[in-house]
Amino acid sequence: MLKIALSGCSGRMGRVIADIVASRNTMQIVAGFDVNTAKYADFPVFSDPFECTLDCDVIIDFSNASSTEHLLAYCEKHHLPVVICTTGHTGEQLDRIRSAAAKIPVFRSGNMSIGINLMTALLREAASILGDQYDVEIIEKHHNQKLDAPSGTALMLADAVAGALPYNATYVYDRHQRREKRPAHEIGISAIRGGTIVGEHTVLFCGRDEIIEIKHTALSREVFAVGAVDAAAFMVGCQKPGIYDMNDVIAARNIEFP
Ligand SMILES: NC(=O)C1=CN([C@@H]2O[C@H](COP(=O)(O)OP(=O)(O)OC[C@H]3O[C@@H](n4cnc5c(N)ncnc54)[C@H](OP(=O)(O)O)[C@@H]3O)[C@@H](O)[C@H]2O)C=CC1
Ligand SMILES: O=C(O)C1=N[C@H](C(=O)O)C[C@H](O)C1
Numbered sequence: 001m002l003k004i005a006l007s008g009c010s011g012r013m014g015r016v017i018a019d020i021v022a023s024r025n026t027m028q029i030v031a032g033f034d035v036n037t038a039k040y041a042d043f044p045v046f047s048d049p050f051e052c053t054l055d056c057d058v059i060i061d062f063s064n065a066s067s068t069e070h071l072l073a074y075c076e077k078h079h080l081p082v083v084i085c086t087t088g089h090t091g092e093q094l095d096r097i098r099s100a101a102a103k104i105p106v107f108r109s110g111n112m113s114i115g116i117n118l119m120t121a122l123l124r125e126a127a128s129i130l131g132d133q134y135d136v137e138i139i140e141k142h143h144n145q146k147l148d149a150p151s152g153t154a155l156m157l158a159d160a161v162a163g164a165l166p167y168n169a170t171y172v173y174d175r176h177q178r179r180e181k182r183p184a185h186e187i188g189i190s191a192i193r194g195g196t197i198v199g200e201h202t203v204l205f206c207g208r209d210e211i212i213e214i215k216h217t218a219l220s221r222e223v224f225a226v227g228a229v230d231a232a233a234f235m236v237g238c239q240k241p242g243i244y245d246m247n248d249v250i251a252a253r254n255i256e257f258p
Pocket of ligand 1: 007008009010011012013014033034035036061062063064065066067084085086087088109110111112113148152224
């Protein structure tokens with residue numbers, strides 16, 4: 001039985017994860033960590049991971065970027081693999097994640113759905129073919145409760161495109177004070193917030209007289225939750241310190257993207 005501790009257990013994603021784990025007989029949530037300790041689940045919830053003395057095999061984290069450093073200290077102390085799904089990290093927080101990966105297995109992805117991870121492969125292909133003849137713009141849409149912008153996914157998609165372009169792209173998040181034509185070699189990233197949109201990401205390659213759009217729509221939070229639970233099972237199997245992402249989980253299942 002896989003024993004999971006769930007960070008951010010009282011939040012939107014935490015509650016979906018708890019339902020999915022409860023529906024599987026190979027795993028259980030033994031503890032939750034959350035600043036909000038209101039009772040939503042049938043496992044104990046701790047406001048600080050260090051208060052928890054229960055045994056677990058892996059941590060899944062959907063909380064807040066400000067809690068990552070403390071959570072990593074706990075994982076390092078107990079030598080536990082961690083699946084970080086939280087987004088909105090600063091450069092410093094990302095450095096801390098990388099330094100933890102020298103000691104423990106760390107999984108990190110801005111999006112846990114198979115569809116978005118396939119999309120990154122399609123984007124790499126498109127960017128390498130279209131090169132510098134097409135302007136790249138990314139539009140992401142999310143619910144009005146989301147704290148960070150742009151989304152972790154939008155940054156992940158931008159990185160996939162940028163890595164395949166023949167130039168060093170600059171990311172541009174805001175044009176409202178600029179009074180100039182759109183320079184080449186930019187990737188524009190726009191964030192829209194409203195209502196209950198689960199998550200929509202569109203990447204546009206805009207050329208002369210034609211536009212190619214590659215778009216992903218998440219219709220429920222389950223797509224992320226299933227990916228996170230699969231990643232947790234994968235991380236318990238892989239004992240080596242290092243940084244892992246959804247491509248490692250997909251490869252382990254023998255699914256091949258181009
Ligand atoms: N990688 C992926 O595929 C996905 C990533 N996400 C990311 O996961 C994170 C959570 O999303 P979501 O569930 O919608 O957000 P919620 O705000 O619904 O849930 C986060 C939970 O964590 C709690 N929390 C806030 N600060 C801390 C802290 N310092 N320590 C412990 N717990 C804390 C919140 O409490 P309170 O409400 O009281 O602040 C809340 O209960 C976000 O960063 C989001 O972008 C979301 C979906 C998919
Ligand atoms: O906060 C969310 O809801 C989501 N966050 C992730 C992100 O920042 O990309 C993933 C997903 O789009 C939902």
